[in-house]
Amino acid sequence: RKNPKSAEGAGTPKSLKVAERGLKNTKDFVRLMDALIADTIAGRVTHSITNASCNAGGKMLRATELTFRYGEPVVKEKPRRRNKVLDLAT
Numbered sequence: 637r638k639n640p641k642s643a644e645g646a647g648t649p650k651s652l653k654v655a656e657r658g659l660k661n662t663k664d665f666v667r668l669m670d671a672l673i674a675d676t677i678a679g680r681v682t683h684s685i686t687n688a689s690c691n692a693g694g695k696m697l698r699a700t701e702l703t704f705r706y707g708e709p710v711v712k713e714k715p716r717r718r719n720k721v722l723d724l725a726t
Contacts, residue, residue, distance in 0.1 A: 649675040651689070659696070669693065 651671035659665050672689055675681040699722075707720030 647680065649680040651675045651681065665693065665696070 649671070651668055651674075654664070654668045654671050657664070659668060669690075672681070672686055676683065676686045703720050703722040707722040710719045710721055
C-alpha cells in the first residue's frame, strides 16, 4: 500500500507543466527531458508515456537538424539572426 504523503505517484507530473509552456529552444527541450526522467522514476508517468514522449522528442530534434541543414534563410529577419525555414511540401 502506498503512503499518501509520499512523493511517489502523487501530484501533477513536472514534465506536463514544462510541456504546456511549449518548447521554444534546446534549454526547454532539456528541461522537459529532465522532468520526464524524474517523473518516470517517481512513478508519476507510465513507461509507455515516457517512450512516446522520447520518440516524439527524437522526431522534433530530427526536424530541427533538417531545418538547420537544408532550410532556407528567412528573408525578413535581421542579418545577424540565422533563422531558417524548411518547407516539407510544396
